[in-house]
Amino acid sequence: MNSPIVTVRDVSKRFRTMTALDGVSFELRRNGIYGLLGRNGAGKTTLMRILTGQQFASAGTVTVFGAAPHENERVLRQVTFIKESQRYPDTFRVRDVLFAGRLLFPQWDERFARDLVHDFQLPVKRQVKKLSRGMLSALGVVVGLASRAPLTLFDEPYLGLDAVSRQLFYDRLLADYAEFPRTVVLSTHLIDEVSDLIEHVLLIERGRLVLDEDAEALRGQVVTLTGPASAVDALAANADELHREHLGSLTRATVRGRVEAGQARAAGVELAPVSLQQLVVRITTADLKEHVS
Numbered sequence: 172m173n174s175p176i177v178t179v180r181d182v183s184k185r186f187r188t189m190t191a192l193d194g195v196s197f198e199l200r201r202n203g204i205y206g207l208l209g210r211n212g213a214g215k216t217t218l219m220r221i222l223t224g225q226q227f228a229s230a231g232t233v234t235v236f237g238a239a240p241h242e243n244e245r246v247l248r249q250v251t252f253i254k255e256s257q258r259y260p261d262t263f264r265v266r267d268v269l270f271a272g273r274l275l276f277p278q279w280d281e282r283f284a285r286d287l288v289h290d291f292q293l294p295v296k297r298q299v300k301k302l303s304r305g306m307l308s309a310l311g312v313v314v315g316l317a318s319r320a321p322l323t324l325f326d327e328p329y330l331g332l333d334a335v336s337r338q339l340f341y342d343r344l345l346a347d348y349a350e351f352p353r354t355v356v357l358s359t360h361l362i363d364e365v366s367d368l369i370e371h372v373l374l375i376e377r378g379r380l381v382l383d384e385d386a387e388a389l390r391g392q393v394v395t396l397t398g399p400a401s402a403v404d405a406l407a408a409n410a411d412e413l414h415r416e417h418l419g420s421l422t423r424a425t426v427r428g429r430v431e432a433g434q435a436r437a438a439g440v441e442l443a444p445v446s447l448q449q450l451v452v453r454i455t456t457a458d459l460k461e462h463v464s
């Protein structure tokens with residue numbers, strides 16, 4: 172990852188009285204796989220729509236490849252946005268969508284597109300409106316991958332895919348990314364599934380960005396401490412406590428911060444890593460929000 176290709180500064184979006192995004196700021200760097208995580212209605216789609224020029228922010232600025240994205244052809248030719256509810260013209264067949272991809276995206280790889288169509292067993296002659304939900308998702312995935320756009324956003328396009336096809340998507344994405352690095356944003360609820368894939372985590376909670384962290388750094392930052400309450404308290408004293416539960420005579424605390432493994436062992440406290448999914452659940456639990464900086 173190096174220079175930013177997207178800069179979001181203090182962006183808010185209001186729909187009448189509803190605030191969908193509230194003072195969001197972050198950067199997306201050239202080449203990297205970002206996980207855009209958050210609960211239902213957190214503001215993920217709204218943010219992606221603003222990044223791709225489909226919606227205006229109510230306040231703040233968005234710069235994509237050095238310019239505002241709205242109606243900017245130079246910028247938008249470098250961007251692919253695949254959403255679950257992707258619409259295509261009524262008469263389009265699968266092959267028409269692929270043809271359009273070839274025309275629209277300068278980096279489109281026709282051979283890769285055909286391989287993907289084969290992998291996902293898509294019927295090229297079938298009208299898009301007659302595809303099953305999973306096939307429609309697969310078509311979105313094919314376009315998103317084969318476009319090789321320098322900024323590719325997937326807004327849960329794979330919800331219709333079964334587990335085997337989702338794995339195929341993750342595998343193809345990783346393999347192609349290794350050969351043709353670009354900036355990929357995956358918005359998803361299936362955090363466990365993508366946790367090995369994503370390099371950076373952006374977590375939105377009720378319109379606010381509550382986490383903007385390197386995934387690897389995050390993995391070591393949050394742990395659970397299980398042991399006698401007094402020993403857990405002592406170890407947790409210098410960390411942010413995200414959650415606490417009692418298991419008979421033992422206490423289990425989920426904390427964010429540095430805890431020395433040797434110290435924990437000596438105090439009879441079991442130290443265990445927290446999965447990204449657990450971490451997100453803990454952080455987005457409403458009454459614990461004050462623990463998140």
Ligand SMILES: Nc1ncnc2c1ncn2[C@@H]1O[C@H](COP(=O)(O)OP(=O)(O)OP(=O)(O)O)[C@@H](O)[C@H]1O
Nearest residue numbers: 186189190191209210211212213214215216217218
């Ligand atoms: N056009 C609109 N008019 C009014 N409210 C809207 C509009 N678009 C989005 N919202 C509201 O903004 C909030 C954020 O919606 P958004 O679709 O961005 O969430 P999301 O994180 O993508 O959710 P999900 O994971 O459920 O798809 C929601 O409360 C939603 O109802």
